[in-house]
Amino acid sequence: MMDDERVKRLVGQAVTSVIQSTSDPRKDAAMERDKATFSSDNLSEYMNGGKDNIVKRRKLIEIMKTKPWGDKRGRYNMTREEEHVAGLRGAVGIWRLMREENLDIRDAAEMRQLLFLPGGFELHIGMFIPSILSQGTDEQQATWLPLCMNLQLIGTYAQTELGHGTFLRGLETVAVYDPESERFVIHSPTLTSTKWWPGGLGKTCTHAILMARLVTRGVDYGPHAFIVQIRDLSTHLPLPGVEVGDIGPKMGYNGVDNGFLRFDHFLVPRDAMLMRYSSVNKDGTYVPPPAQNSKASYATMVYVRATIVRDAGDFLGRAATIAVRYTAVRRQSSPDQNRRELQILDYENVYEALIPIIAKTFALKFMGKQMMSMYHDFVKARERNDFSALPSLHALSSGLKAFCTDIASEGIEECRRTCGGQGYSVLSGLPTIYTSYVQNVTWEGDNNVMYLQMARYLIKKRQNSVGDMRRGACVKSIVMSPADWENPHAVTTALKHVEDYLADGAIFKLQDLSSGDLVVEGEAWNQSTMDLIQVSKAHCRLVLYNAFSEELALAKLDANTHKESIAILEQILRLFGLICLKESGCELLESAHALPEQHRMVRQQFKLLCRDLRKNAVALVDSFGYEDYLLNSAIGRRDGNIYEALLEAAQSTPFNKTQEGPGWKPVLRDLLHEPASRL
């Protein structure tokens, strides 16, 4: 006992200076908030569409926390099977809650966002019901929709096949009409025709909207939609003639049972075909769709892509919030032993990585808002039978889908890496955001294909400028000082110039490869896809800058928003302009729009603004309004108490259920107990 006390005294003396030089991360977090030049609460209200939304969200979180399915502890410790079941429980829980508490559909959507646990119902809500609404006859809607809304069946949307993704015309599954029995025969004629990827298809769904080549009277009319039951409703077993299952583990999103599906001469009634636009008569006569059908299906694609554009800033914002909060309280390296180490956010390479990501998040959020309002304007026009905006909207939503998801994916991963080791821990929340988000660059149209759809539109529009190869090169920048690059006119002129320059180059190449003609497909096109993608990216950059600028002009009209909030947004916009210019540096110089010394000024001004915004970094991410419940991140907590959170989360990981660990009994015990005289 005496001995113990002596030892403790000895140690106590030895650690005094160590203890003195440590710092409480909670104090760092508070200090950061004191430094801000604006009220993050005020900006948050604007960014979240008003105070009511924030209050409502917090209320929903309080309700969710009381439900077993809403408990996020242990979230990062689930097996695939457990994650899948938890996802189903969450979806059903929200659905029941919505009915019990009389919540509206937007509240349910908000809760699904807050839960952040995708499962087997995603496509039931996101594509099965919308497809029936858009392509089903009134009678079909009356039959199916009540069953859908009551969850008496669960549907998915089965289009992609093992061998065929973005290229719809390549689909191989057939639906052959048999006039004798008045039924369609659904069949998978090849291995590659196996349906592959539909969410919820593996084990959850009882029904599917199936895209299959419609063949009747010996004629192949290409892909059409059919509503097909695939599982028995009482036993959940696949129906005879149906082989269905899960496609295996994925990089993320593992609560969702993405599935495969094969048919062996599987018979469905004639009215399984969704017949709002085209139909097959009893005798097998095909009734083609009216002209606007193709437009209608384009409109659905536009909608889906628009929502992806809308959500990109949301996911990037989550990652930015975690990374900024962590790097603001994480300290590393000190000039001398007894001084506290420095906040890593104070190193130039850290804040020059994260401040631009904050700026991109704002840009994406404003772009998403504008994209959705463009879509809603189109929907209104469509009611007047005015489809004139559709071609440009389709091109824009395609290109932006790619551009915004590329920005978000790369930004999320950069945030994760900036957190060093802790960003590699699932407990940070960052790996889950990345691995579940990054598929956005692939689904709903692979990003490169999306850029090319936009490029096709842009190049066609430019057909008049054919041959005018160096047109873009004449507009020289008149920038004289670094701050001149903050001028919106200087930014837009430069970005427009880059787009023109790249487009002219691509057109020149396309003509060159096609003996003077300007073709937008075939060999010449395929040999220019990299150049064409660059054209679309340049166009998107300008669109994003303009959207930010226009939305900010609207924000200024909002009476509740403080002038300090507006001022910080203006500064962020200026930084975003500089980011766009920096990313276009090579083209600006190569086309001689900017002289070397002008280009150096871009970098100078960029650095100046990043440094100046550093003090507001934490307040800026606070203003996105992500609650701790949503982020579920040990290192992204608002209060900064990251180390306690990490240790507690580690201590409760199931791997620590026994002191000896999972390897002791099966392997280590025998090994370590083996006599030393062994082999």
Next chain:
Amino acid sequence: MMDDERVKRLVGQAVTSVIQSTSDPRKDAAMERDKATFSSDNLSEYMNGGKDNIVKRRKLIEIMKTKPWGDKRGRYNMTREEEHVAGLRGAVGIWRLMREENLDIRDAAEMRQLLFLPGGFELHIGMFIPSILSQGTDEQQATWLPLCMNLQLIGTYAQTELGHGTFLRGLETVAVYDPESERFVIHSPTLTSTKWWPGGLGKTCTHAILMARLVTRGVDYGPHAFIVQIRDLSTHLPLPGVEVGDIGPKMGYNGVDNGFLRFDHFLVPRDAMLMRYSSVNKDGTYVPPPAQNSKASYATMVYVRATIVRDAGDFLGRAATIAVRYTAVRRQSSPDQNRRELQILDYENVYEALIPIIAKTFALKFMGKQMMSMYHDFVKARERNDFSALPSLHALSSGLKAFCTDIASEGIEECRRTCGGQGYSVLSGLPTIYTSYVQNVTWEGDNNVMYLQMARYLIKKRQNSVGDMRRGACVKSIVMSPADWENPHAVTTALKHVEDYLADGAIFKLQDLSSGDLVVEGEAWNQSTMDLIQVSKAHCRLVLYNAFSEELALAKLDANTHKESIAILEQILRLFGLICLKESGCELLESAHALPEQHRMVRQQFKLLCRDLRKNAVALVDSFGYEDYLLNSAIGRRDGNIYEALLEAAQSTPFNKTQEGPGWKPVLRDLLHEPASRL
């Protein structure tokens, strides 16, 4: 029956053209190999250090396939606990095999590579034993090494703490010497002093090399190494005074039980301290290390970083092999219905993404070879007590560790994305390569810190050039045609120019921020870290190009290597030079080394070479020599039979164990059986 036959006939007619337009991916794979202009077997022999190595590797694979622990089926379907146990089984299995079959240590290392299942023994082999070898006295080595080699204990290396990573001087764990009991008291005085991250520490290891601040007679001598037993050898329970456990799930590498560790006044004998260089006498007198001790510890760091440089090309090569093989047999989009779709590797954006990654893989492999031979040269010099190469080697290995792992990480992820949806499936092998590799950018020194270590060395070397800000800008390129950029002199002059230009800029800024002095630490340094990182990157680019070039010169001397193999390597080197120039485009233009028209020629020549190399893409990745057993990829199989492999792997996923799936009993049955009159 009659009905059945009629239906089948109907369908049979309908699907004729669908079946005709599908293609067998195996034929595509064979066709690709026929196109090659060189023998991939011959190049593979060179790249793998001779035919014997390839034969030996295949023999080892055949042995491993017969062992339960060597069976890779089901690899992608394990829980964390299963993966951990499998990792232990594999490590023990290889160890026993090595003894039974009298294999040497290199064969064991090769088998560990081939198994590709990191587990709890990584640091026992990689750091525990090496630390005893380098820092233990002869007596300590005699005591501990036999126990290590016989696996009678399992060790790890515990340095990193919850609050302290790369900054070694910040460590907080203490070892206080108590002269009365002649023991050290190990203690964790703060939450942030908790050891965090050591591999195998969580549940596997019985011992650790512990880095702790040595305090004796009231003086803190900073971090020293101690060998500490943490678990009881018969029960595997933590010893009293020790809290140890797993830190929870990670983005990848989950077979490894990275752990945490805390001490509460834990007593260890005096000789727990590794005393080869410094020591503490019984009375508590500290005996400091001789001057070369610091050099010795630098040498260990150099070695570890050199091995990371060596392995970067290996991991990138695996990803490149999978992506090239997949995109060569994957077909998408066709100009008309009855023509086969195109191989996606034939689109410009696909081959311009993948061919450069092949080139980077070769560059990394040659760099790794040169790095290791530089290290071995140093080891030889050290035997003569010549440490003169150490400072430059330390700087070089630090910068290259960062540069090579950045190239590999980004390249792996680009390969994964280029495979679209299938790259998101774990069955492709790509997510596992990425998620287990990407931590290389963080461990053994965060990449940004590594670039800055190199930058400090580079800037110090340039102190004479202070004030000579625009020196680099005068050397103008004399390139006249695109092909001129293939000239090695043009490449190295340009890359050297970029390094000079960036270094001059950084020096100018450092001086500016420190009133004219050139300081390499403190506030000015921290405010310039982004610029300094760019200097190191530019330097590394030139180093890689030169290494490739020099290693290729050696390859030409090898009598067994065909002239076609050399010719293709020369072409790859030329492409790599163009890649380096392209990546430096902005600086080349901004510094006016290249005029706009000269810079356009870089891009032109880059495109030309990528296009020309396209036909050899599959043969080039074949020449890396990755066996199917290693890659374990459904889409990266050598034979091209990807769709059958995907379907089979999916069918055998445990999620498909029951037809109803894991969600039926706990959730879906009640939901779907509920009466329709519910809520």
